[in-house]
Amino acid sequence: MYEILFKKILNENTKFMVVDAPEIARVCKPGQFVVIRVNETGERIPLTIADFDREKGTITIVFQEVGKSTKLLGSLEKGDKILNFVGPLGKPTPTEKVYGTVVAVGGGCGTAIVYPVARAFKEAGNHLISINGARSMDLLIYRREMEEISDETYETTDDGSCGVHGFVTTVLGDLISKGRKIDLVFAVGPVPMMKFVSKITAAQEIPTLVSLNSIMVDGTGMCGACRVNVGGQMKFSCVDGPEFDGHEVDYDELMGRLNAYKEQEEISDRLWNESQGGAA
Amino acid sequence: MSDRSNKAPAKKRERKPPTKKVPMPEQDPLERRKNFDEVALGYDAEQAVAEAEKCLQCRNPKCIDGCPVEVNIKEFIELVRVRRFMEAALKIKETNSLPAICGRVCPQETQCEQSCIYGIRNEPIAIGRLERFVADYARAHDEPMPEILDRIGRKIAVIGSGPAGLTCAGDLARLGYDVTIFEAFHKPGGVLVYGIPEFRLPKDIVMAEVEYLERLGVEIKYDYVIGKIRTVLELIDEDGYDAVFLGTGAGAPNFMRISGMNLVTVFSANEFLTRVNLMKAYEFPEYDTPVRIGNSVAVIGGGNVAMDAARTSVRLGADEVTIIYRRSMEELPARLEEVHHAEEEGVHFRLLTSPTEVLGNESGEVIGMQCIEMELGEPDESGRRRPIPIPDSESTINVDTVIVAIGNSPNPIIPQTTPGLDVTYWGTIIVNEETGMTSLPGVFAGGDIVTGAATVISAMGAGKRAARGIHKLLNGE
Numbered sequence A: 001m002y003e004i005l006f007k008k009i010l011n012e013n014t015k016f017m018v019v020d021a022p023e024i025a026r027v028c029k030p031g032q033f034v035v036i037r038v039n040e041t042g043e044r045i046p047l048t049i050a051d052f053d054r055e056k057g058t059i060t061i062v063f064q065e066v067g068k069s070t071k072l073l074g075s076l077e078k079g080d081k082i083l084n085f086v087g088p089l090g091k092p093t094p095t096e097k098v099y100g101t102v103v104a105v106g107g108g109c110g111t112a113i114v115y116p117v118a119r120a121f122k123e124a125g126n127h128l129i130s131i132n133g134a135r136s137m138d139l140l141i142y143r144r145e146m147e148e149i150s151d152e153t154y155e156t157t158d159d160g161s162c163g164v165h166g167f168v169t170t171v172l173g174d175l176i177s178k179g180r181k182i183d184l185v186f187a188v189g190p191v192p193m194m195k196f197v198s199k200i201t202a203a204q205e206i207p208t209l210v211s212l213n214s215i216m217v218d219g220t221g222m223c224g225a226c227r228v229n230v231g232g233q234m235k236f237s238c239v240d241g242p243e244f245d246g247h248e249v250d251y252d253e254l255m256g257r258l259n260a261y262k263e264q265e266e267i268s269d270r271l272w273n274e275s276q277g278g279a280a
Numbered sequence B: 001m002s003d004r005s006n007k008a009p010a011k012k013r014e015r016k017p018p019t020k021k022v023p024m025p026e027q028d029p030l031e032r033r034k035n036f037d038e039v040a041l042g043y044d045a046e047q048a049v050a051e052a053e054k055c056l057q058c059r060n061p062k063c064i065d066g067c068p069v070e071v072n073i074k075e076f077i078e079l080v081r082v083r084r085f086m087e088a089a090l091k092i093k094e095t096n097s098l099p100a101i102c103g104r105v106c107p108q109e110t111q112c113e114q115s116c117i118y119g120i121r122n123e124p125i126a127i128g129r130l131e132r133f134v135a136d137y138a139r140a141h142d143e144p145m146p147e148i149l150d151r152i153g154r155k156i157a158v159i160g161s162g163p164a165g166l167t168c169a170g171d172l173a174r175l176g177y178d179v180t181i182f183e184a185f186h187k188p189g190g191v192l193v194y195g196i197p198e199f200r201l202p203k204d205i206v207m208a209e210v211e212y213l214e215r216l217g218v219e220i221k222y223d224y225v226i227g228k229i230r231t232v233l234e235l236i237d238e239d240g241y242d243a244v245f246l247g248t249g250a251g252a253p254n255f256m257r258i259s260g261m262n263l264v265t266v267f268s269a270n271e272f273l274t275r276v277n278l279m280k281a282y283e284f285p286e287y288d289t290p291v292r293i294g295n296s297v298a299v300i301g302g303g304n305v306a307m308d309a310a311r312t313s314v315r316l317g318a319d320e321v322t323i324i325y326r327r328s329m330e331e332l333p334a335r336l337e338e339v340h341h342a343e344e345e346g347v348h349f350r351l352l353t354s355p356t357e358v359l360g361n362e363s364g365e366v367i368g369m370q371c372i373e374m375e376l377g378e379p380d381e382s383g384r385r386r387p388i389p390i391p392d393s394e395s396t397i398n399v400d401t402v403i404v405a406i407g408n409s410p411n412p413i414i415p416q417t418t419p420g421l422d423v424t425y426w427g428t429i430i431v432n433e434e435t436g437m438t439s440l441p442g443v444f445a446g447g448d449i450v451t452g453a454a455t456v457i458s459a460m461g462a463g464k465r466a467a468r469g470i471h472k473l474l475n476g477e
């Protein structure tokens, strides 16, 4: 059992939790994830490690409530316990390297995942440009945190309520067309966002890393639920990733696979909302 | 002087017609297609005794040699015959710590029962069913705990709680070692729990065996992926374990090298069975994990895993379930009983057939599978006749779900994170056959991680050998 030591509501459907998991905190690295199961009837879901504190022995998770399982997790309060918390899984991001100029792109809740990796890039001595995008201002998260670690910070909103009116790709495209030398792009967010970021950078052959949020069961390479097509080869996100060369990922296939259980997810979500007295 | 014509045919001794096993009571096929309850219901005492009475009590029994852990079959059957069921159970437990499981899942027809002397003329004695009967009897009647030697204050780490790990842990605990099992999943049992379905091996039985180990003092830590949270070498160098046993199984699913394998409704048997068994997706939405099943399911493969996936599909409500296997009925590697049960439950078999492409629609769902017909050629290295495609025999079958059950490979997480651990080209760990020790002193291995996907009983046998090997090493022998 893993106790929730702290909980913060970042916005209407994005929650931030600090969980007591000393053995994972002792060894995890940026880019890795945990698989959690909230209770006995719960499903196993992967969540990227958003931060960790080796001394306090804690792991931070940030998640968007998109269905029953994340809503159930979000309903827990400080002092409550999560039944299973497995990690650290997946390969760490190679953050020790000095690339030169790194652009860290976070879309929506993805910014929470970008943050620890971006910080590590900065600490390794890279020049860090961050682009943080969301649909509107109230959905932008980690604004201060990103600002603090970045040499240059950009924010975008689809509706123009904050920062640049447009998408993260608007800013990225601008930087590229202005001839800024970019040595690495690291992007995490909704699949279409990662797809378009990769499309822009491919033209200039800028190395691009994306972190995929495939459906997973075990998270250790034993089921193949998380398989993705990378450069024409079958890869398992949980053990070969979750980060891959953005130019090689088959995003359309990934999107299809993410919708595999849509119907069942809707049933679970409806039942959950009903049980919470909400609308069906 | 003997005269040939004198030997009247009437003199020929009347031979009794060959006998059959006392039939196993089973759930009706039409009924069980709709539930996940156990199919075989087990003998009662009278049936068991009647079966045991047929045993010849051979002076040189062959059955015992046929058993990978050398259960004293002759003596336990005699104890059943005289109705000393608890003693019969203890007799089996001298060499087999998981009889309730083995009685249900061992391929007896290729092991003990194959060499049964009574079986030369008749159906062999139903050794598996008798084993199951006495183990179930003992569980229901408070079986006594075995003698445990005094704690000797030495720590052993067992990685993985499948049959290999459970057996190794049990044997070492009994010898007085402090044993900790590290398990990646949230439940113990390995394939026994996430792979083999409830209707073939009720999970309560596995749990009872695990509780028994816990009473022997074995500690189990869940959610521990060794190689990630802790490495094998750290367990020894930093955490003070005197020896480590690797029983991590062969859990990584193989897919075919044909197009369409990443379609949304193509699943590995591992994923499909894990969702249903470990995560209880058959009780969705009470349990949150979903499973998808179409109307027409093709299961590729012919082993136990394929049978389990096919029979699970039937129970989840698929209208048509077809096993696609590239050899013929004779070569099917699955247990005979499973093939028989699958047929009874309406599973179709399309033999001498191999898929060449899975076809999908624009949302990535399967809409058909192209297959080619095969014929059998010369035997290959495995001794089975090699299937050869027949030119121009391709056709498309109508399916909307494909389950791939063509085998599993060893999970590379531990080899990748344990420098100095020697593995084969296939990724299986190399051990000394006798002791179970790997290339790293103090690190042992056994089960599917060494042999590749095999059987429960062979994994148990390997766990036993390694326990002996560990005991010897730590006692300076």
Ligand SMILES: Cc1cc2nc3c(=O)[nH]c(=O)nc-3n(C[C@H](O)[C@H](O)[C@H](O)COP(=O)(O)OP(=O)(O)OC[C@H]3O[C@@H](n4cnc5c(N)ncnc54)[C@H](O)[C@@H]3O)c2cc1C
Pocket (backbone or CB within 6 Å): B105, B106, B107, B159, B160, B161, B162, B163, B164, B165, B182, B183, B184, B185, B188, B189, B190, B191, B192, B195, B196, B224, B225, B226, B227, B247, B248, B249, B250, B251, B273, B304, B305, B308, B335, B411, B413, B414, B446, B447, B448, B449, B453, B454, B455, B456, B457, B459
């Ligand atoms: C669906 C199915 C049906 C089968 N039916 C039969 C049958 O009828 N009869 C029969 O004899 N055999 C059958 N088999 C084969 C049999 O189950 C296996 O041969 C046997 O379970 C192997 O035992 P094991 O202990 O080596 O490994 P497993 O049972 O695979 O157990 C390995 C355990 O190690 C854990 N693990 C893996 N990596 C790590 C890690 N890094 N850290 C911590 N833990 C880890 C896994 O989670 C798992 O619990 C079947 C197999 C399957 C998949």
Ligand code: FES
Pocket (backbone or CB within 6 Å): A215, A216, A217, A218, A219, A220, A221, A222, A223, A224, A225, A226, A227, A236, A237, A238, A239
């Ligand atoms: S989640 Fe099961 S293999 Fe990746």
